[in-house]
Amino acid sequence: MILVINGKPIEVAQGSSLKDIQKEFFRTSDVVIINGFQTNENIVLQDQDVLTFIEKGKMPNKEEFESFMSARHTPEVYEKVKKAKVAVAGLGGLGSNIAIMLARTGLGELLLVDFDQVEPSNLNRQCYTVKHLGLDKTEALKMQIEEINPFITVKIKTVKVSYDNLTELFSGYEVVCEAFDNPKSKAMLVNGLLQELDCKVVASSGMAGYFSSNSIRTEKKFNRLYVCGDGEHEAKQGSGLMAPRVSICAGHQANMVLRLLLDIESV
Amino acid sequence: MKVNSQQIKLEKECSIRDFLEKQNYNIQHIAVELNGEIVSKKKFEAITLKDDDEVEIVSFVGGG
Numbered sequence: 001m002i003l004v005i006n007g008k009p010i011e012v013a014q015g016s017s018l019k020d021i022q023k024e025f026f027r028t029s030d031v032v033i034i035n036g037f038q039t040n041e042n043i044v045l046q047d048q049d050v051l052t053f054i055e056k057g058k059m060p061n062k063e064e065f066e067s068f069m070s071a072r073h074t075p076e077v078y079e080k081v082k083k084a085k086v087a088v089a090g091l092g093g094l095g096s097n098i099a100i101m102l103a104r105t106g107l108g109e110l111l112l113v114d115f116d117q118v119e120p121s122n123l124n125r126q127c128y129t130v131k132h133l134g135l136d137k138t139e140a141l142k143m144q145i146e147e148i149n150p151f152i153t154v155k156i157k158t159v160k161v162s163y164d165n166l167t168e169l170f171s172g173y174e175v176v177c178e179a180f181d182n183p184k185s186k187a188m189l190v191n192g193l194l195q196e197l198d199c200k201v202v203a204s205s206g207m208a209g210y211f212s213s214n215s216i217r218t219e220k221k222f223n224r225l226y227v228c229g230d231g232e233h234e235a236k237q238g239s240g241l242m243a244p245r246v247s248i249c250a251g252h253q254a255n256m257v258l259r260l261l262l263d264i265e266s267v
Numbered sequence: 268m269k270v271n272s273q274q275i276k277l278e279k280e281c282s283i284r285d286f287l288e289k290q291n292y293n294i295q296h297i298a299v300e301l302n303g304e305i306v307s308k309k310k311f312e313a314i315t316l317k318d319d320d321e322v323e324i325v326s327f328v329g330g331g
Contacts, residue, residue: 128268190327
C-alpha cells in the first residue's frame with residue numbers, strides 16, 4: 001500500500017503499523033501525526049494514510065518543513081484550503097488576528113488591506129509587537145506571517161478602502177473579511193462587496209468590553225453575508241476594545257472563512 | 268410585510284427611506300435586502316414598500 005510520509009508517497013507492506021514505520025525510518029522521532037492527529041498509539045495503517053514524524057529540536061529541511069507545518073491539518077482540508085484566496089480588509093484587532101489564524105490554517109493566498117500604522121495603543125488587542133511600532137500594518141503583518149507560515153502568498157495594499165476602489169482591490173478573492181472599526185465604513189464595504197462583486201463576505205459587529213463571551217455568535221444574513229459579533233456592544237467611552245472578546249469575534253470570522261472554503265455555508 | 272423574519276403590519280405604503288427612519292435605523296450604518304436583492308442606498312427614496320415584501324436589514328455598530 002502507499003503511505004504519504006513526511007510529504008512523500010512511499011510503498012510499504014500491507015498490515016504495517018505506525019511503530020513499524022517509526023522503527024524502520026524515524027527511530028529518533030518523538031512526535032507522530034497520522035491524518036492530522038498526533039498520537040502515541042500503535043495504529044495499523046491503511047492505504048493513503050498521511051503520516052508525519054518529527055524530531056523535536058531538529059531544524060527540518062525546506063521540503064520537510066512544509067509537510068510538518070501542514071501535518072496537523074486534516075489532509076483533505078489542507079488540499080482545499082491551500083488553493084484558496086481570501087482578503088482581509090482592516091488589520092486592527094479583528095483583521096490582524098484573523099489574518100494570523102488563516103495563515104496558520106495554510107491558506108493559499110492572503111490579501112491584507114489597511115492604510116494605517118502600528119501605534120502603542122494597538123498592542124492591547126492587535127497581533128503586533130513592540131518592534132512593529134511605526135510600521136505600516138500591512139508590512140508588519142506580512143513580516144509576522146512570513147515567520148509563522150512561509151509557504152503562503154501574502155499580498156498587501158496600504159490604502160484606504162472606498163466604494164470607488166473596492167472592486168479593483170477585492171476582485172478575484174472568494175471570501176472577503178470586513179474587519180473595520182468605523183460602522184459607516186463597515187456598511188460601505190459590505191454594501192459595495194455585495195453589490196459589485198460575487199464574493200462571500202464575513203463581517204463583524206459588536207465585540208466591545210468584557211461582556212459575556214457567550215453572546216458573540218455568527219449569523220448568516222442575506223445570501224452571501226455572515227456577521228460575527230454580539231450585534232450590540234459598540235466601542236465607546238467606558239466600553240473599549242479588549243483582547244479576549246475581540247479575539248473571540250476574530251475566531252468566529254476565521255472559522256467561518258474556513259467553513260466557506262470547505263463549501264459549508266451554514267453557520 | 269416581513270422584516271428580519273418577523274411579520275409586521277405596514278400601515279400604509281412608504282419608501283424604504285421613510286420606513287428605516289421611522290424604525291430609527293441610521294442609514295449610514297446599514298445594509299438592506301428587499302425580496303432577496305441588496306438595495307443600493309441611492310434607491311431608498313425611490314422604492315416603495317408593499318405589504319407582501321420581505322425586507323432584511325443588517326445594522327453595524329462600531330469596533331474592530
